[in-house]
Amino acid sequence: MGQSVLDTATNISGKNLDVTDSQSGFRAFAGHTVPIFRFRSADYTIESEMLIEAAKAGLRIKEVEISATYGEENHHKQNPIRHGVSVLIGILQDMEYNRPLYYFTLPGVVLMILGMITGVYFFDRYLDGTLNFFPTMGSALLIIFSSFMAFTGLILHTVSRMIFRAMGK
Missing domain, CATH: 1.10.287 (Helix Hairpins)
Known part of the structure; x- marks a missing residue:
């Protein structure tokens, strides 16, 4: 449910954005697109920020299915609800300026x-x-x-x- 909320908030904040997994950290960009990005986030909000910035610049965004395997030692240490709320707050702060x-x-x-x-x-x-x-x-x-x-x-x-x-x- 939290993932759906974050995906919806990201899609609303980014014009013409329609992604199904906004929090996937696996991204690939062409080298000439690097100047477009002005990252302000230092936490996991950066995942949505990347997509929103790319959409604002008119870049083509394509989702490709990947598999992810997490070992026991790599589990996120933060409470998932606290983590989701902090990312949502970051997206809303971005939306305040963009939308x-x-x-x-x-x-x-x-x-x-x-x-x-x-x-x-x-x-x-x-x-x-x-x-x-x-x-x-x-x-x-x-x-x-x-x-x-x-x-x-x-x-x-x-x-x-x-x-x-x-x-x-």
């Missing part, structure tokens, strides 16, 4: 809809006299917060596109 619509706007819109639905429900309960006003205020604050979140994503997306156009990319 602000997915990172800010999409969750903002979902939270805004949730705030509106709960706000109507709580306000109706408040008018009936069966609920105090604080849940309704909480829903209103959720709508305000999520609106800022959604607009932040739109603004960052627009700014990044303007920068890419100015750089000729």
Whole structure:
């Protein structure tokens, strides 16, 4: 399940990326592609970072099935859940810069809809006299917060596109 979450996050963060095993460390690149990569990760997040950078550069990515044999002495020492969460956090941090619509706007819109639905429900309960006003205020604050979140994503997306156009990319 963790592998599927990491694959999905990597595919979302990398445009036009459709890989089934983002965490395979077995990679081969042509020599002329080396300048494309600007690795920032020092941990296992680098596996996804490589794929995202390659996709952004428009490189052709082909998956080839490999076999892996792990001896008892080579087992990963870190807790697998902690390891997966740390890699996912790294992918999300990368997504914050590369895909602000997915990172800010999409969750903002979902939270805004949730705030509106709960706000109507709580306000109706408040008018009936069966609920105090604080849940309704909480829903209103959720709508305000999520609106800022959604607009932040739109603004960052627009700014990044303007920068890419100015750089000729």
